[in-house]
Amino acid sequence: MKPNDLIQLGVPQGAAIQSGMDFIAKFMAQGGESARLEEELGAVIAKPESFLGDPLREVFARDLYAPAYKQRDALAPWAQWGSGLDAAAVQQMANACALPVAVAGALMPDAHVGYGLPIGGVLATEGCVIPYAVGVDIACRMRLSVYDRKAGTIAGQKDRLANILESETNFGMGGAFKDKRHHDVMDEDWAVSPITRRFKDKAWAQLGTSGSGNHFVEFGAMDVNAQQSAALKESGFDVPPGEYLALLSHSGSRSTGAQVCQHYSRIAMDRRYDLPKEMKHLAWLTFEEEAGQEYWAAMNLMGRYAAANHALIHKHIAKKVGAHVMLDIENHHNFAWKETHLIEGTEHEVIVHRKGATPAGEGVLGIIPGSMATPGYVVRGKGKASSLSSASHGAGRVMSRSVAKQSFTWGGVKKQLAAAGVELLSAGIDEVPGVYKDIHSVMAAQTDLVEVLGQFQPRIVKMCPEGPAED
Structure with a gap:
């Protein structure tokens, strides 16, 4: 033929x-x-x-x-990493690239269906921001602290380390400390948006806490070989080869971030009313609109607030552990950045939305986790142009929460965790290892996006207990 x-x-x-x-x-x-x-x-x-x-x-x-909605002659160019991805997620990516404001896109190997833009979707737009392409949990992030303690100490101090996690973390709906925690972020101007002004007190009550769902705080073993140690030194961190006690956390901007997303998404949907039903969550706000300026300011405030939550978790736990932090890195996803990218031979100033995708500019350090029983990775970005300098943010789900609850029992999961040497303090059955893709396959699909500088193996894991979803 x-x-x-x-x-x-x-x-x-x-x-x-x-x-x-x-x-x-x-x-x-x-x-x-x-x-x-x-x-x-x-x-x-x-x-x-x-x-x-x-x-x-x-x-x-x-x-x-060809999407049903098409206001351009051809889709904005986009690339995909990994094969056999969920067809609905791929379709969502194509739909996003049909928007008249889209400039370029990329789909990461951990991709699965989201609202509007798929999780693992990266979208560059011109002159506007899409609240739901950022997501509900604005500036959700990873933070890793590596201590000057050998990982071998974990076995002998399991009870002590577990008690530290229980006393210094709070998860999910109603999660708050008896004595409010303090951070300079609460001294900032929270009147940048009517939503941040209204929810400031709630944000302060939740300061230093973690969300529900896939959010966690966990102790584990961080392994660094000689080659990775040398690469970390190039990036400014002196971590000799070895296996160390480390703390990894994952959470975002809590209820206030969700309120910001929902408020400005409603405004965007009202203004882009001509979008078809399946694309309504891709409604955008321009920076010429007051609502667009408010959202941008509120989103960035939520970024600093999410960072403050992690800073307090790591500060209080490090104090209880009584160890020096040798390596402290973090990265965030569910955010939008003003960046300049070379797209089809021309430089563009764009807004890059990374919904469940990690910034991976050249030399940028980040963390890509697996699941509660599989490794996470410290990575250094390669600045791949066609990915808009992005990589996956984790392993990615293979099933919904409702399907997970029908598919697994704690009896079988506990045997799996015991075999992996993991002690689970609390979690929902919808977050067990089987709901996630194979992290090794995901990492293998993005070797051109990041290089691995260390491996983190979970040992003591705390997540939100079974119960209501995030408030």
């Missing part, structure tokens, strides 16, 4: 012709029958969205897919 044959079948000229020819070659190489080839091609051409998650057909399907 030749390109002209594809055109006669209805394939538009352009990228889809080449990807169609590539599909034919792979189909035949895998033992496909030539008699079935036209039928196979016809199925993809007729309904490409059904094949977006199919490893063999997804590239061809992507080049054929």
Whole structure:
């Protein structure tokens, strides 16, 4: 079959012709029958969205897919890492690149369905910000502290370390300390938005606490080999080769961040009322609008507030551990940054939304966690242009919370955790290891985005106990 044959079948000229020819070659190489080839091609051409998650057909399907809503001649360029991703997540990414304000996009290997932009989605826009492309948990972040204590001390101090986590953390709805914690972020101007002004007292009550869902604080063993030690030294950290006691936390801007997202998303949806139902969460606010300026100021305040929550957790726990911190790094996702990127040969000043994606500019350090029973990784970004200098933010879910609750029992999970040497203090059954992708596969799919500088293995894990969702 030749390109002209594809055109006669209805394939538009352009990228889809080449990807169609590539599909034919792979189909035949895998033992496909030539008699079935036209039928196979016809199925993809007729309904490409059904094949977006199919490893063999997804590239061809992507080049054929045309969103119902299209205010531009061609989708904004976007790249994908990992194959066999959830078709609905790939479709969401394509829909986002159909927006008239979209400039470029990228989809990370941990991708799964979100609201509007998929989790693991990166979207560059011009002159505007999309509240739901940032997400509900604004500036959710990872923070890692590596102590000058050997990891071998964990076994002998499990009870003490567990007690420290129990006394110095608070999770989920109603989570607050008896005595309010203090941080300079509460002295900032919280009147930048009517929402931050209204919820300042609640934010202060929740200062230093963690959310529900996939948020955690955990002790573990941080392993650094000689090559990684040298790379860390290049980045300004003196961590000799070895295995160390470390603390890893994951949380965001709590209830106030959620209120900011919901308030400004409603305004954006009202103003972009012509978006179809399946794309309403991609509604944007321009910076010429007062609401857009308010949201941007509130989002950045929530970023500093989320950082303060982690700073207090790590400060109080380090004091109780009584150890010196050798390495202290953090990175955030669910945020939007003003950045300059080279896109199709031209420099653009854009707003880069990373919803469940980690900044991975050249030389930038970050943390990519696995699950409560699998390793997380300290990474250094390579600044890959086509990824908009981004990487995954974790392993990524393979099932919804409702499906997870029907699929697992604590009896089986506890055996798995015991085999992995993990003590779980509290968590929901919808956060067990089986709900996540294989972190090793996710990392293997993004070797061109980041290099690994260390590995963290969870040992004592605390998450929000079973109960109501985030308030």
